[in-house]
Amino acid sequence: MTREEIRGEVLEILKDIAPDEDLSNLDDKASFREQMELDSMDFLDIVMELRKRHRVQVPEDDYVELASMESTVNYLEPLMKDIQKV
Amino acid sequence: MYDTLIIGAGMSGLAAGIRLAHFGQRVAILERHNTIGGLNSFYRLRGRNYDVGLHALTNITPKGTRRGPLARLLRQLRFSRDDFDISPQNGSQIVFPGARLAFSNELDLLRSEVTRQFPEQADRFDTMVSQIVDYDDLTDEHQQLSAREVVSQYLTEPLLVEMLFCPLMFYGSAREHDMDWGQFCIMFRSIFLEGLGRPYAGVRLILKLLVKKFRGLGGELKLRAGVQRIVTEGSQVVGVELEGGEQLEAHRILSSAGWCETMRLCDHGQPVSSRASGQLSFCEAIATLDVPPSQLDYHETITFFNDSPDFHWEKPSGSNNETMCDTRSGVICSPDNFGYEKPLGDEGTMRVTVLADQTRWLALSEEDYRLQKLRWWDRIAASAVRFVPDFRSRVIDTDMFTPGTIVRYTGHENGAVYGAPEKQLDGKTDLDNLFICGTDQGFVGIVGAIMSGISMANMHCLRDEI
Secondary structure (H helix, E strand, O other), X not given: OOHHHHHHHHHHHHHHHOOOOOOOOOOOOOEHHHHHOOOHHHHHHHHHHXXXXXXXXXXXXHHHXXXXXXXXXXXXXXXXXXXXXX | OEEEEEEOOEHHHHHHHHHHHHOOOOEEEEOOOOOOEOOOEEEEEOOEEEEEOOOOEOOOOOOOOOOOHHHHHHHHHOOOHHHHOEEEEOOEEEEEOOEEEEEOOOHHHXXXXXXXXXXXXXXXXXXXXXXXXXXXXXXXXXXXXXXXXXXXXXXXXXXXXXXXXXXXXXXXXXXXXXXXXXXXXXXXXXXXXXXXXXXXXXXXXXXXXXHHHHHHOOOEEEOOOOEEXXXXXXXXXXXXXXXXXXXXXXXXXXXXXXXXXXXXXXXXXXXXXXXXXXXXXXXEEEEEEOOOHHXXXXXXXXXXXXXXXOOOOOOOOOXXXXXXXXXXXXXXXOOOOEOOOOOOOOOEEEEEEEEEOHHHHHOOOHHHHHHHHHHHHHHHHHHHOOOOXXXXXXXXXXXXXXXXXXXXXXXXXXXXXXXXXXXXXXXXXOOOOEEEOOOOOXXXXXXXXXXXXXXHHHHHHOHHHO
């Protein structure tokens, strides 16, 4: 997957977790916590959705990498580059 | 082989089931009764719909709010706020002799009521509220303190203290006379700082949404599937035997049947720890009126009443059937009086809930039970109309629930509405892969029960998925 495709997949997960959230103006550099007030339960859900949808394992020590859209895509790029978009 | 078996298709069991099925587990919910809901359910009688349990949802924050239990449970279960179709309360009141506190989903109303009637307590009230806002239910070391002691450090007017405790105890204290400070803070926030609301279609809407989502994710719901026995091997559970004899195997079990009730099902021969069971149970007199309550100029959503300066939160006791219910205090709820877009119907409903002595109710013969229901319906209604317009001449149908009803639908010992006073906050048992959720785990109310199911599923049943 390309960076843009990975971003799209993460966006799908966020839409699923918070269907009432308008994500069209999401600032990729700002943290999810700040913009969407996600809590630790939500971050765990992002991790579990990545595993469920893409078989990507995020170890607990790496959760900090999922702070913003930009850092998430940076982190996932090497892990998902060989995954084909369905 | 199931990944997880869940005992009980109430709010907590269904919520847990959704979490597990969503993340790919093979999961079944086993419900003894022929319908879902447990303590919060619904039924149809003589052509009319009734709710059981639910007066109102607590924790109602305005649409778009991202914090708080309601927003969190919507995200965890992947619902939109609009799915729940919640209308806010019109406004409620706490009525004691010589004082009345109105409150709504805006804290400012309660604050101005306190200032008006207890002017010297106003600053003290604000200080207490700021403490409650900052209270962190996960880390606070003062959680187990007596709420009465803590509150009396802030408020020095006993009548105000009693008036604030009354709704919080009615809506969620399993303990007689007092509450834990932690529970007090959670209840205060959920009722006074957040607020009350109700779906137009009542509790059935929420239950149907939960079941539809659970089944849509591949979860199995088995009704009339009472668990006869939880089968153990050493320190593990390996499955259950149903009342019909069927055996089901599972990697783990999450039970909402109650702490004592669950442990008693286990066949490992260990005595059930001598934890005190809950003692607080309710009777509710339900009146269907030929007009909505607004026609009687009654617009309050809920009236909490008490007829003396002291509020008695205890099991009614006495030596004869004159004390089967305690009608000195109660809760009057009108499901019609929420801010719906259109009225519920041409008729109206008044529900009056009071404390009941379950020992006496459960000991009655069938004939006596019918008589006492009629007798106490009249007494409960007579007590309520001291505080709200006399609706009795408009009554066209009645129903009544008693501690016996609660036992039948929930299996809770003693018909204890809020379960055992001592909670198992971590949900663990002495068996490695048996966990509890629901009333005896810690949170009460519909939002609380759903959060209990979610958090116990996350903590104990989804760890392998992370």
